Amino acid sequence: MTSRKAPQAEAGRPESPEALLLRAKRPRLLDRTNSMTHGSDPSARHNGQSPGIKVARGDPAAAAATRSTAPLGRRGMVDRTQYVRLLEQALSALGFADVAEQLELASGIANQPPQVNQLQRAVLAGDWATATQQLGLLGLQGSHTLQEAKFIILEQAYVEALQAGDSAAALGCLREQLAPLGVHPERLHLLAARLMGSRHNHSSSSSSSSSSGSGNSGGAAVTQADLAADSGRVEAEGAADPGEPGEARRRVLRRLQSVIPAEAMLPERRLEELVEQALLAQVGACRFHNTPGIRPSLLRDYACGTEQIPTCTTQVLLDHSDEVWHLQFSHDGSMLASCGKDQTAILWEVRSSSSSSSSSSGDGGSGSDSGSGDGDRGEGGAADRGGAAAGAPRVGRTVVKRHVLRGHRGPIAFLCWSPDDSKLATCGQDALRLWDTATGSCLAVFLHHKEPVTCAAWFPDGQRLVTGSHDKQLCIVDLDGTVERQWRIQRTQEVLVAKGGRYILATTCERKVRVYDLQAETEACIPEAEPLISMSLSRDGRYLLVNLTSNSMHLWDCGSDPGELHMPAMPAATFKGPSDKQSRFVVRSCLGGLDDRFVLTGSEECRVYVYHRQSGERLLSLEGHSGTVNSVAWNPTDPHMFASASDDKSIHIWQTPPAAAASGPAASGDGVVLLLEGSATQ
Structure with missing residues (x-):
């Protein structure tokens, strides 16, 4: 008798690996003809049905018995039916429509109602009559919802009629279908205006068919672009070619998803x-x-973990001969500027490791030392001790010295970059000086203050600065030295320009932040419980970080509006560690890292602290300096790099840990030590 079983291997001879692989390579799927949506009986069409799957449209009891309705997930939060529907949608989007169909057959759960499928096909085909008809079959709750959905579909029908040059059809759609819906009257006016513009283009075009086609195409392009912008549905990838309706129709489906309930039409x-x-x-x-x-x-x-935070000191810059009081990266992150008690400011270039390696042999002659007096440049500048020695290990980026700015007759307390990084302003005990960052030459000396200049900030246009001084004057000065405006104030410690140049923020010895609204001509304040010593803004201008005399910090949320400053009632976060003590010196902190997620600050304990901005938690305490850390700066374009300046006359460059650490430090010129291991305590 003939056996119906698959042929077995000969007795005593095992199957080959290739045969086993072929047998196990692909699971069996149900026959695609077992479609519940067509009401067919699986048992009648497929005798070899898989066990446990006996789903028939006409037998609800059998279907319910073969499907569990228990929710999914360890916490039972996932609805099984919704989950299967999403799986079917995802499989279809990935190009596995046949597998999605088999899942629908096996589970008895349809991805979407057939009316929605027909609606989608009709929209993509441009069959607007069928599309509006299917809308009526969805049972949308409320007449307004149905009218909104119809308006979306008929609006596209109107646009495509204009694109085809059929003004009569477009006018009929506008009058007989869109207007009676009674929604979006302002959009109806826009559509009517586009119709008039299309007629004008058509009538003014030449009689030749090519010229006429060009005129219609131009009018249609404007129409589609305006409607897409007005609806707020312009996708991130950009508007599609108006001559190709495929993408425009897909946008219609995405707009319909905001109207039709998700239970009926799954979001894309x-x-x-x-x-x-x-x-x-x-x-x-x-x-x-x-x-x-x-x-x-x-x-x-x-x-x-901490591998994403700069915790390794990769360079120690020793070119300053005295305490380093302030440093700041340029806006594009390609330069660093520092200043301090030695009456000089130094411009540094931030290079990638590859560029540093290729040009390390010539770094020694690339630096310049600006002369004294009013900043005349000295030719044949000093050797670039900040460069990396040839053959030294490279970690991330390398900082090399470019220019030494000389001319101040006293310590330099503060510096700031112009918005385009082409200029640098330095605040000294004698004057405010303006420098060309490309050449290192002094562009101007401002003497409008009678006492030491303590701080300055640029306006967004790069043509004005606001400056503060011990002479109790707050001034707005043009680049030619003309004082535009001034206020009588206490001895200014810090000044900022916020919200596109509308506001000036200033701190004094008072327990508040003064807020000057240049547009409204008003003055307000953000009150504090203690005297302030410094402050800084996040890159987007939303968060204001202030340092208090208790060596703690407050973070104020000034609002996300780019043009208006919200006056907060209380700080959004407070940063204070258990070992903080009363501050005797000015310590400048900053926000930095990816999306300004972190707060970075120095301390009198010779450490650099890293806090989490949102929670206020202290994440890291970094050791390396031997004196008070006066200023820190996070590279605005490289979240894996920041710098710190200290009374120990050094600048430390911190970067994320290297992939492979060397056994010890490597010398890099006269004033730089490259280290591959820093010290971090958590």
């Missing part, structure tokens, strides 16, 4: 959106996350 790529939301939540919850463009694994929860 919903499962991917949920996964991304989960990943973003994990990244946001990670205290140390500091790497842009990261793609977390889907196989495990995202978590990182």
